[in-house]
Amino acid sequence: MSSIADNIGSVTRRIQKATLQAGRDPGSVRLLAVSKTRPPEDLREAFAAGQTAFGENYLQEALEKIEALDDLDGIEWHFIGPIQSNKTRQIATSFAWVHSVDRLKIARRLSEQRAPSLPPLNICLQVNIDEEDTKSGCTVEELPELVSAIGELPNLSLRGLMAIPDPDQSESELRSSFRKLANALKSLKQECPEAGPLDTLSMGMSDDLEMAIAEGATWVRIGTAVFGARPPKEPQS
Template sequence: MINIAANLTKINEEIEIASNKANRSSATVSLLAVSKTKPSQLVQQGYDAGQRQFGENYVQEAVDKIHELAHLTDICWHFIGPIQSNKTRLIAENVSWVHSVDRIKIAKRLNEQRDNNITPLNVCLQVNISGEQSKSGALINEVAELADYINNCENLTLRGLMAIPENSKDEAVTRKRFKQMQTLFNQLQHQYPSVDTLSMGMSGDLAIAIECGSTMIRVGTAIFGSRS
């Protein structure tokens, strides 16, 4: 039987070791537990072990879990999957963060569909840093216009960037992509005071991501086990 509390402890220890090696405080790096395809009972176990931030990839599955776990008033839900136009309302109405905004059309819909009476939706722009045609995300030369648009949306708060580089066993390639993201992130920070989040790195490359300035690591399987 999977021990989620022990797995969370192990990942947090890895984050601390990597942060120390990068001369950073581990307090500057958050862990996002990616709970896609896992039942709400396992999210509850993670919550009971002290985890508060959870990421979901599929809209309806996320909404179901959010409703099932509505009694956990300080849990924080992040949507990190590709966004279809017909699903923006559910995202705008149910989560606190979205990491995968990659075009103005989606930002416009989220802004219009977010209730004015709740806190603005925290937004990270997804960047297709490796330029893969099969992958979602804005290209590097599209980031500035998208960031400017979101910064002017009343119901959105621009928080930073997210990326999933190409799957490479070459650490030099991974480091290059993460460094490119760090440069983009630093540029945004100089322009927008609200920008404080660089969402990149998973269990296999978290040390390189932290070395390159990541402030949020996304981990799923190493916490919850293989997808069922």
């Protein structure tokens, strides 16, 4: 069985190769290790192998890991799961990035609850790129108004867009979804130049990271290829 360090090396080489093949600058794509359900020991092993950015989906689980790993200088926490209004305070104070902001109410609460002593909270807007009924996210059409409003919030830095395309699509459909998100970001840069850096596309996972990078991803969110397959859930009694 490969170690986590070996897996990180393998994924990093995939990212580097895809970046070069896309004609992009080396280092322009970062690896976000999706560590939901993984014990702190796994994250510590990944950190020792040079991985610093970790993505968590579940707040309480994440807070426990943040406390357990607070001795790791330079670790960077990203929240990537759905956000409930009653969870924004802890997210605002505990994370460096939030990839899953999907409405103005959540953005406003994150800004209000971000401590002034902390740097601005980096956020991405989650786009329901394939307009799936079961997915969170705003539509592409809603983005300009949302971006304009968020640009006025003082404690946020609007970095870009995030999407989780439908994994059951064909390869051509999946590539089209990635391209649609990239084009949406390009349009926002032109329409809302004052809104923030708008330099980030959070898209691509273990099975499709090469395709996402070819279409402009700057963060790829990788879980299985870093930590291995998650164990099956135990049946509830």
